[in-house]
Amino acid sequence: MPTGLFHTRYEDDEKIFHTLWVRIWMWSFVLFLFLVFPFVASPLSGFFGFSVQHMANMIGIFIIGAHGLNLLTGFTGQISLGHGAFMGVGAFTSAILFMKAGWPFWLSLPAAGFVSAGVGMIFGVPSLRLRGLYLAIATMAAQFIIDYAMRNWTSLTGGSAGFNVDRPSIFGFALDTDLRYYYLILVLAIVSTLFLKNLLRTKTGRAMVAIRDRYLSAEIMGVNLFKYRLLAFGISSFYVGVAGGLFAHYNLVVSDEHFTMWLSIQYLAMVIIGGLGHVLGGIFGTIFMVLLPELLRIPTEILSNIYPNIFAIFGTLRELVFGLVIILFLIFEPDGLAARWHTIRAYWKLWPFSY
């Protein structure tokens, strides 16, 4: 029985997944997502009353975006209320390049990331001087400016009606069903998670966390604050930009109403509920935020069968419960779901001799 981890090489100690068991678990989880999940999704859909495959795709897309915001807010300590708009920039970029300029999807999707990164870095410039609430307000300005542009630059964005986007194909493989699109999202979600994880164990990530914890001493250690704050905005916006591109082609229509202030706040809620400064936080938070409203539909529908006019009395019962659950989570688990996950793991690791 293992009593601890005893590495004999530094390489082993620097790995993301430390033991053979953890690696086996992770590989089987990935295999499950690739091979098993698509086939259990449709029976599960019948049980839950909503499309599980569709939910999985939405979760995958938003995980990429949440990782982006987590890098910026959770790891670099720069709050942003503009990430909904940056996602919109990505969505419109990919959609316009694909539909109007005739670019192939494998070019338009990265382009969405790069354009978003550029826009994010422009609005990230105030971060050199502003912090905390002040930066939140400055990035909120980005949200409103971009929102306005999306709605009123009619020739490019189609105005408030938006325009239709086709499902793309990638290297001849048509991504025309939810299931086929699922594989693209899954691969990108895994790549983005690993990229984030790797970034955090190398030079760049350490510098960003150092800026979050104590920027003045980071500067004395030789960290160029401006460069790394901008880089954080850039990488973070690249992530949401790619998520936006994926969303546009998945949703089949892009319009400004998807990328409002509400989305920015939802993104923040995802990383806060999941756990700021944990890579797992982005994943848990997204699953929670996307799935909970759908799951809440089940009990409220049962309830409305028993008391048919309950919705007449509590019109927004579902939203009410949703808000309540979030508040309860923040009270009882302020460090987020990821912190709770670590506690549970630490408990079971040594169970039953946890002393």
Add this chain to the structure above:
Amino acid sequence: MAQLQVQDLHLSFGGLTALNGISLSVELGEIFAIIGPNGAGKTCILNCICRFYHPDQGSVIFENQEILNFPPHKIAGMGIARTFQNIELFQGMTVLDNIKLGAHVHLRSGFLSGGFYWGKARKEEMKLRREVEEQIIDLLEIQAIRKEIVGTLPYGLQKRVELARALAMRPKILLLDEPMAGMNLEETEDMARFILDINEERGVTIVLIEHDMGVVMDISDRIFVLDFGTRIAEGRPEEIQHNEHVINAYLGGSDAAFSKLGL
């Protein structure tokens, strides 16, 4: 030519003069102590050297280069490292990550190679890890806490981690701001031993601000005494112990001086 030369440094905050024409020169490889009462301006000198503050007048020359022309983040790359009076570690990071961050300026890999953990970044990280483990963690005897989050450590150990982080910067000169403050006798002796080790084994020049006179008199080669932003004495420990100005201005009368200076 001295390694570090401060010439005619003036610094004021509004109407308050913090430094009034300070000149000092630190030779390569020596332990140079700066002492003085609270508020004398000791930390201000260090803050000017590492570009926290911009002096009103004067120059700071390190290895024949005027460093006041460089932005703060360039100073680390020139080989100037420091620790702080109130610990300024990255509280949410592990001890190991804190120390690794010290080597930030010596790492060359960018974020792409880091994010994909490609050959270059990976090799560099492994080399860094080996260096940190074998040259710093071993020297400072902090093996047991390398994976701990810094914020959870006791004060004495945090001071030691801060020294470790400064060492990871591969400094040519190390500015230590009260490294023994708030330590018990044992921890103080450990810290003095580490400072001597660093100075002798690596030939790192040390500039030390400290209130513990026993340590200062024991380990330093030269002492610079400061009061109200001006120099009142400079010399070898024996000279300082017997200097009239120091005894009067800093230690307040000869009776108190005898006990404080260990005469």
